[in-house]
Amino acid sequence: MLRIAVFGSAFNPPTLGHQSVIESLSHFDRILLVPSIAHAWGKLMLPYPVRCQLVDAFIGDLGNPAIVRSDIEEQLYQPELHVTTHAVLQALQVRYPADELTFVVGPDNLLQFGSFYKADEILQQFSVLACPEKVPVRSTVIRQQIRQGKPISQMTTPSVEKLIQDLSLYCADT
Numbered sequence: 001m002l003r004i005a006v007f008g009s010a011f012n013p014p015t016l017g018h019q020s021v022i023e024s025l026s027h028f029d030r031i032l033l034v035p036s037i038a039h040a041w042g043k044l045m046l047p048y049p050v051r052c053q054l055v056d057a058f059i060g061d062l063g064n065p066a067i068v069r070s071d072i073e074e075q076l077y078q079p080e081l082h083v084t085t086h087a088v089l090q091a092l093q094v095r096y097p098a099d100e101l102t103f104v105v106g107p108d109n110l111l112q113f114g115s116f117y118k119a120d121e122i123l124q125q126f127s128v129l130a131c132p133e134k135v136p137v138r139s140t141v142i143r144q145q146i147r148q149g150k151p152i153s154q155m156t157t158p159s160v161e162k163l164i165q166d167l168s169l170y171c172a173d174t
Contacts, residue, residue, distance in 0.1 A: 003027070004096060005129070006070075007104040008034040008085065012045045012139050013164060014058035015156050020134035021106055022067060028102070030066050032092070033059065037073040037083055046169060048074065054160055054169075061157035086118040089126050102127040146170040 005028040009018060025031050035055050037048045045051065055069045072091050073083045085103065092101055103126050105113055110130050113119055122128065137155045145152050147170065152161055164170060 002029040002096070002099040003102070004029065004092075004099050005031045005102050005104050006034060006089065006092060007031060007106070008036060008073075008088065009106060010039060010043060010045050010139065011035045011051050011055050011058070012043075013051070013054045013142055013156060013169070014160055015137040015139055015142060016135045016154075017133035017137040018058070018106075019062065019157065021104065021131045022062065022064075024131055024134070025104065028066070030068065031064075032068060032070040032072075034070045034073060034088060037077045050167070050169065054163060057159035057163045058157055061159045082117075084117040086116070086122055089122060093125075100127065102129050105130045106133065143170045 005025045007018075007021065007025070011018065011033070022031060022033075033055055035048065035051050036045075039045055046054075052069060052071075059067050059069060070092070072088055072095070076083045076087055076091055089101060089103060103122060105128060109116075110132075113128075116122065142152050142155050145155070146164065152164070156164075
């Protein structure tokens with residue numbers, strides 16, 4: 001039986017804040033990073049495939065084979081419908097039936113957890129771990145810095161920064 005942490009986020013883009021959460025999950029056998037395919041509250045984000053590229057670059061920089069990107073939201077996605085955390089966890093439990101799943105709630109979602117679809121069922125069926133960032137770097141600030149032409153090297157990993165520069169990402173409001 002594996003202990004699997006499920007850490008979902010927009011990853012728009014991945015930050016050192018995300019990294020600080022992940023580093024506190026070292027006691028898990030596997031850490032699934034789950035980029036949201038469509039934001040439940042309508043946030044504008046880069047297209048899902050681009051954010052997946054950013055997450056893959058981020059994972060490469062972290063250098064930990066236990067950290068993998070999950071495509072579960074892509075598998076569940078139906079146009080015009082939200083992929084809920086409850087659906088993600090249910091589908092992952094089917095994919096990993098013998099393993100223990102723990103849903104990791106980051107600071108963005110901790111205060112809003114009660115408004116999650118079937119929040120009570122999530123709490124009954126799965127372990128939930130509130131995990132604050134130890135490095136307070138927000139994706140929003142990175143996007144603002146880029147639009148202002150300011151450096152982001154102290155806010156994200158080198159490969160993510162390079163990919164953002166190479167693809168000229170976040171020059172508009174995404």
